[in-house]
Amino acid sequence: xxxxxxxxxxxxxxxxxxxxxxxxGRQPEKGAGAPPRGSIAPARESSILNxxxxxxxxxxxxxxERYMALHPDVRISVTGGGSGTGIASLINGTIQIxxxxxxxxxxxxxxxxxxxxxxxxxxxxLDAIAVVVNPRNPVKxxxxxxxxxxxxxxxxxxxxxxxxxxxIVLLSRESNSGTYVYFLEQVLRLGDSKARTxxxxxxxxxxxxxxxxxxVRQNVNAIxxxxxxxxxxxxxxxxxxxTADGPYVLPSAATVLDKTYPVSRPxxxxxxxxxxxxxxxxxxxxxxxxxxxxxDLGFVPLRKGGQ
Amino acid sequence: xxxxxxxxxxxxSRVSEFTIETLIRVLxxxxxxxxxxxxxxxxxxxxxxxxxxxxxxxFSSRWYPxxxxxxxxxxxxxxxxxxxxxxxxxxxxxxxxxxxxREVAPRWAREILKPIIEVLAGIPSVVLGFFGMTFVAxxxxxxxxAPTGLTAFSxxxxxxxxxxxxxxxxxxxALDSVPKSYRDAGLAMGATRWQTIWRVVVPAARSxxxxxxxxxxxxxxxxxxxxxxxxxxAAVMPSSLASLFxxxxxxxxxxxxxxxxxxxxxxxxxxxxxxxxxxxxxxxxINLAAAKAIFQKKRKGGLR
Numbered sequence: 001x002x003x004x005x006x007x008x009x010x011x012x013x014x015x016x017x018x019x020x021x022x023x024x025g026r027q028p029e030k031g032a033g034a035p036p037r038g039s040i041a042p043a044r045e046s047s048i049l050n051x052x053x054x055x056x057x058x059x060x061x062x063x064x065e066r067y068m069a070l071h072p073d074v075r076i077s078v079t080g081g082g083s084g085t086g087i088a089s090l091i092n093g094t095i096q097i098x099x100x101x102x103x104x105x106x107x108x109x110x111x112x113x114x115x116x117x118x119x120x121x122x123x124x125x126l127d128a129i130a131v132v133v134n135p136r137n138p139v140k141x142x143x144x145x146x147x148x149x150x151x152x153x154x155x156x157x158x159x160x161x162x163x164x165x166x167x168i169v170l171l172s173r174e175s176n177s178g179t180y181v182y183f184l185e186q187v188l189r190l191g192d193s194k195a196r197t198x199x200x201x202x203x204x205x206x207x208x209x210x211x212x213x214x215x216v217r218q219n220v221n222a223i224x225x226x227x228x229x230x231x232x233x234x235x236x237x238x239x240x241x242x243t244a245d246g247p248y249v250l251p252s253a254a255t256v257l258d259k260t261y262p263v264s265r266p267x268x269x270x271x272x273x274x275x276x277x278x279x280x281x282x283x284x285x286x287x288x289x290x291x292x293x294x295x296d297l298g299f300v301p302l303r304k305g306g307q
Numbered sequence: 308x309x310x311x312x313x314x315x316x317x318x319x320s321r322v323s324e325f326t327i328e329t330l331i332r333v334l335x336x337x338x339x340x341x342x343x344x345x346x347x348x349x350x351x352x353x354x355x356x357x358x359x360x361x362x363x364x365x366f367s368s369r370w371y372p373x374x375x376x377x378x379x380x381x382x383x384x385x386x387x388x389x390x391x392x393x394x395x396x397x398x399x400x401x402x403x404x405x406x407x408x409r410e411v412a413p414r415w416a417r418e419i420l421k422p423i424i425e426v427l428a429g430i431p432s433v434v435l436g437f438f439g440m441t442f443v444a445x446x447x448x449x450x451x452x453a454p455t456g457l458t459a460f461s462x463x464x465x466x467x468x469x470x471x472x473x474x475x476x477x478x479x480x481a482l483d484s485v486p487k488s489y490r491d492a493g494l495a496m497g498a499t500r501w502q503t504i505w506r507v508v509v510p511a512a513r514s515x516x517x518x519x520x521x522x523x524x525x526x527x528x529x530x531x532x533x534x535x536x537x538x539x540x541a542a543v544m545p546s547s548l549a550s551l552f553x554x555x556x557x558x559x560x561x562x563x564x565x566x567x568x569x570x571x572x573x574x575x576x577x578x579x580x581x582x583x584x585x586x587x588x589x590x591x592x593i594n595l596a597a598a599k600a601i602f603q604k605k606r607k608g609g610l611r
Contacts, residue, residue, distance in 0.1 A: 082568040167454040174540075175373045176568035198371055201381075204457055204539040204554050207564050211440070211536065218445045221454045 046278055048076045052086020052099030053178055055227050056267050059125060059297045060099050063290050067282060074278050083178045090270055091115055096279055098270040101127070101178035117272040124286050126300035128228040128251035128264040129183060132213075132235040134220045139163040141239040141248035144262060148188050150223065153200030158221070170203040171212050171224035182265055183225055228252075229298025256300040264300070349587060353580030360574065365581070370542040370556070372565060377578045381542045383585060385555035388545045389459050389538060390528045393466035397523055400467070401474035402509070402516060408475070409482040410504050428472035436536030439465040444537060451552055457539030459555040465533045470523035477522055481515020482508060521597030525590055528559075535560035558582045 050060055057080035064076035086098035091112045104112075104119055112119050131147060133139060139161060149155045150168055159165045173180045189195035206212045209230040216222045216235050223238075228251050231237060239248035242262050255261035275283055287302065294301040357365070360377050367378035408420050443464055444456030451460075485508050493503035509516070539554025542561075562579050569576045 084568045084570065088570070169455040174564045175371070176565055181373070198374060201369060201543050202541055202554075204455065204541045205556070205564070206540065207535050207560075214440055215444075215455065215457060218441075219448060219455055 046074050048074065048097060048279060048282060049089075049095040050076055050078045050097040050099065050269075051081060051089050051095045053083040053101040053267070054080040055101040055127060055177075055179060055229075056099040056125075058229065059267075059294065059299055062293050062297055063286050066293060067285055067290070070285075071281075074282065076282065082176060084176070087119075087270065090119060090272055091117060093117065093272065096271065097283075100268045100270060101265070102181060103268065104270065112272075119270045119272065120274055122269045122271070122283055122287065123266040123302065124269050124283075125267045125291070125294045125302065126256050126264055127267050128256045128261055128300060129179065129187075129225055130228050130231045130251045131223065131225045131238045131240060131263075132216050132231055133223050133238055134216055134218075135234065135236045136220050137163060137236065139238060141241060141246075143241045143244050144187055144190055145244075147223075147240070148190055148197070151188050151199055151203065152197055153202060164220075166221050168223060169215075169219060169221040170200060171215055171222055172199060172203045172205055173209070173212070173226065174205050174207055179225070179227060183263075186263055186265075187225075227298070228300070231298070253295060253300045254304075257304055267299070346587065349580060349583050353577060353582075353584040356574060356577035356581035359577060365578075368544045370561070372569075372575045372578060375574065377574070379558075379578070379582055379585065381544045382556055382558045382561050382582060383589075384545050385459070385538070385542070386528055386557040386559065386586070386589075388550065388555060389462045389466060389534065389557055390524055392459060392463035392551060393470060393527045394520060394524055396463055396467035397470045397474055397527075398520060401471050401519065401523070402478055404471070404475045405478035405482055405516075405519075406504055406509065409479050410500075410508065424472050424475050427468075428476075432469065432530060432533040433536070435465050435469060436533035439533060439537035447552075453552045455539060455554065457537060457554050458552050459538060459545070460551050462534050462538035462555070462557075463551075465537050466527040466530055469530060469533065470527045473526055474519045474523040477519035478512070478516045481512035481519065484515065485511045518597055521593055524593055528586070528590060528593070531559040531563045535563055540564065558586050562586075 050064065052060075057078060060078045064078045068074060068076055083098075083100040083102055086095070087100060087104055087108050089095040090098035091108065093115065098119075103121070109119060131142065137158070139158065142161060146155070146161050150161070151170055151172070155161065156168060157165060158168055172183070184197075184199065185191065185193070188199065189197050204215070206215065206224075209226050212224040212226055213230070213232055213235055216224045217232075237250055239250045240262050241248045247260065249255050249260045249262070251261050251264070256264040269283065269286070271279060271283070291301040291303065356377070365377055366380050367376075368380050369376050369378040370381055404424070408417055408424075412420060439461055440457075443461045444458075446456065447453060447458060447461045447464075448456030489507050489511055490503055493507040494500070498506065534557050538557060538560065540556045540560055541554040542556040543550070543553060545551075545553070545555060562582055565575070566579055569579060
């Protein structure tokens, strides 16, 4: 995953050195609140390491870049790797903020506590999961039950959902993605926590969002799902309904906020303990002014209008 | 009558000889040592899965690692299917190209062809994967009428393409080492050029061509990125001939796709290393088969 620029690669390298012996040979700190040289990494609050969810990584990068432009004394390094990776790093104390597209599991929280870390959760944006098909596919709306039946293999042809007489090709993200787990729990299992339903083994697991959009763009038979921010204009989004009576709703910021779109989720940032200093300032900015960037990246801000 | 100087020189040259010999020996054995270390590491990380998951579960037909279902059979069969198909495609093409480059093409054509073939080997697999995803897959879908173009067949085409440069250059070397007298003898017996090539030169180079096939197979079975992008990654059991035109999930793609986010020390983590062991053993047997074929050929006093 890209860093925000060479200075941040340097920042990471420097941080590693700082861990051991204090950071010498760097340009002087301009920030007022910077702790004295030689203190250990987490206390160097002007350097924030932010790792985690691939869903969130572009948004987190945009936030970091804008924030650093406004506050030159703060350095924020953003990397992806997945929600699990971010949370694991937070538990190990190597980063200050973990991005996650799911909540931490009970085991993860227990493990963090064992390391003397109490994770604190912040909801930083909302995300809708869009179901996409090829623009030539005539299907406009589907119920969650129909999608569940498709992905579990009960329905094999588009004709069963008022489409053409074609086979259905199921596309999914890889099983390690937070989006996969969310889609499984909320759509395939229809939110029933006791259900043991799984994706049909015929489901094609694509290693990237790009893989899904390429195949849907080319293949009339395909159906896929991904975060709203990753849906490109040449894919057709399907309107979803909780029940067959409707209403069928297309994903958008408005329909996520008024909760009419049925498949949306919060995105989180976790900190180790109650944040203070530069980390707190950054999170406050993310949840306040930073919300203005959210819509541009295809996500849904916490409040209407983005501010 | 040797001067004292000469007497001194002999042990000195022995010392340097000994040093160099030892150095070479150490370097040679360190390669073996490294392979052993890698294998031990694989074993250490992968063996636990054989105790954590019953063997029947491990060789069942469903792979849902997130839900502790670790049936690796579709992955193993997927890898084998794609690799064999790739070799079936690459072998005739590769041997024909090698024969053309070595036996038929005029000198100037050979000098152009050889570097071009070597350049093929340098194309990054992700580029080929992207090419496969955007060009080969739609073609396979449209021409064969399959529901999706992301199939074992598309993967095999890309893999064949990747195995070709290795196959061609090794096969060409094998043809090259067939003595000129064989060709002369063939032609002198009244055989046509084609008959000489097909009945004399190619059989004489058989063991070298077999090595080429095995090396190509080794390249194909271990290839990850392109396969992951093109084969669709659905862990379905290949059950019939039609499976060739269905998505498959290979062992390499599974490791690459899932290793990034797996918790260290979990059953899933061990399972991925377990797949690594299976892959290692499989390539080991491919190489063993190749070595055995070459060895037998030589013992019989074969042509090469």
